[in-house]
Amino acid sequence: MELFHQAIRHRVPENEFSVLLSGGRYSRHILLELLRNDACPSFCFTLDLPGRRDGSDAVVAAKVAQAVNVPHHHPSY
Numbered sequence: 001m002e003l004f005h006q007a008i009r010h011r012v013p014e015n016e017f018s019v020l021l022s023g024g025r026y027s028r029h030i031l032l033e034l035l036r037n038d039a040c041p042s043f044c045f046t047l048d049l050p051g052r053r054d055g056s057d058a059v060v061a062a063k064v065a066q067a068v069n070v071p072h073h074h075p076s077y
Contacts, residue, residue: 008033019044021072023060035068043071 008030019034021027021044031044046061058074065072 004029005033005036009037012037012039016042018042019070021046021061021065023057027061028064031064031068031070041070043073045073045075047075 012034017039019027019031019041021031023046031041034041044061044065046058048055048058055074062072062074
């Protein structure tokens with residue numbers, strides 16, 4: 001886990017940025033590690049994957065974003 005912390009710490013964006021947030025663990029951990037390093041994205045967004053248009057990823061992602069007080073966008077097509 002320490003290597004993950006170091007990797008994010010060395011790549012904290014200097015400018016405004018957003019984060020792709022799925023319903024999975026990896027994007028959630030990236031977001032939380034960015035926040036741990038005082039790097040808050042302007043917003044998070046979730047895209048529906050082909051074959052998975054039930055919206056479940058967006059529901060989970062929205063809850064995660066809300067919990068850390070980051071705006072969440074889920075564009076509809």
